[in-house]
Amino acid sequence: MTDDRAAIAAGLLPGDDLHRSLLCSIVDTARAIFRAQAASVFLLDAEADELVFEAVSGEGEESLVGRRFLSSTGIAGWVLVTGQSLVLDDVSADPRFASQAAESTGYVPKAIMAVPLESGDRTLGVLEVLDRPSGERFTMAESDLLGMFAAQAAIALDLLERSRSARRLLADGAGDVSPLTRLAAAVESAEGDDREAALALLRAVEQVISRLG
């Protein structure tokens, strides 16, 4: 999608809140499916080249969202860069991991399933599921299932990211694009005769402009 089209679409897209609710629902569902202590989604902020906690369910829910980490180190960084999933038990035995987790969240997990969030050839982030209260191990079959679930989460993240970048474009003063965006949003919200009249007018404008070209 070109930047212009993205900007116009942003006038029609719902705000960040709906996307955020969707992400929260994804981590809640992932946690429920795998009967886990916690589940989280990290999103890559390509500009800062950092991983950002976007949604967390369970342990760390309050303190984690918005926290940032190096994008190519640690378990999440490895999964992000390599696109391969991992199932790890006893990660708390790794002193570096344990101290970093304790420092940032106060919660040191034992078991992690981590899968990349990829939409087409765009790498968006990482989905992690942590610990089971029973201590029961995660299996490879569950990792495959998490991978399928991650494909769905990646679509949600992709939408969120595109919407955000389009909105940023608008906020930066997208020049000639702004009137078009406002127009598109206005037509979208119009009803009945008003909508018909607006569409007829736009079709007429379209005809005039096409003759100019």
Add this chain to the structure above:
Amino acid sequence: MPVVLHADDSDALPAHAVAGADALTLPGARQWPAAVDREWAFGGATGSGTTVCVVDSGVDAGHPFVGAVARSVAIRIEGSETHVDEDEIGDVCGHGTACAGIIRSVAPECELVSVRVLGEGFVGSGPALIEGLRWAVEQGFDVINMSLSTTKERFVADLHALTDAAYFRRSLIVASAHNMPVRSYPWRFASVVSVASHDIDDPLAYLRNPDPPVEFYARGVEVDVAWSDGSTLRASGNSFATPHISGICALIRSKHPELTPPEVKTLLGLTATNAEAAG
């Protein structure tokens, strides 16, 4: 000698060239027995004399599972320049150390080399992966372990050229198959040995897959592996199956240094657990 991605025709023989008399005596060509088995393939081998390169997150030398690492370098990209620095940091994740430990457990006397392609951020990680692999291919290592892949189509042409260059230079690339339904590389290329996981609790059990692109399955479930700062943990994933095959390839190459990458792959297929069971 640098890897040339686009062949210089002036150095190449024309397609109709007639082979010289020395081509009639090909070293090693007549050494295959009528039927190969594991005893012939790598019986008694330790990996001695071979070098296995781990392209990953770095390796913590001296971890009890890993032992000595002959050389560790880190890839750093600045603009259009690639720097291959001696690695002062070590493993930035734990994963490379896990792979090195698995290779060491299968081929205890092989020499290990680490190329760290992670740690400089995600954004430059694609070029770092390409340049790390390029460096490894230029060094002519016997086996190159790549427990990683990329989904980015823009790197496919370079990766393809590099894996072909490795194939012709007798470096065997062993690469993890993606365990999600996405297109990723380099494991899909025929010039590499691609590996996914089975859950048999035997480091020397490997299966040939009659339905590629994944060609082999190796132990990748609940493997006790080395990790950062001297720790160990239990890990599952194709990325842990791959170094098992790398280790077995090191054994084969230490016993049969004359074999080319396609011959090693054929030997792996002929000695696979499911092939041997079938008789």
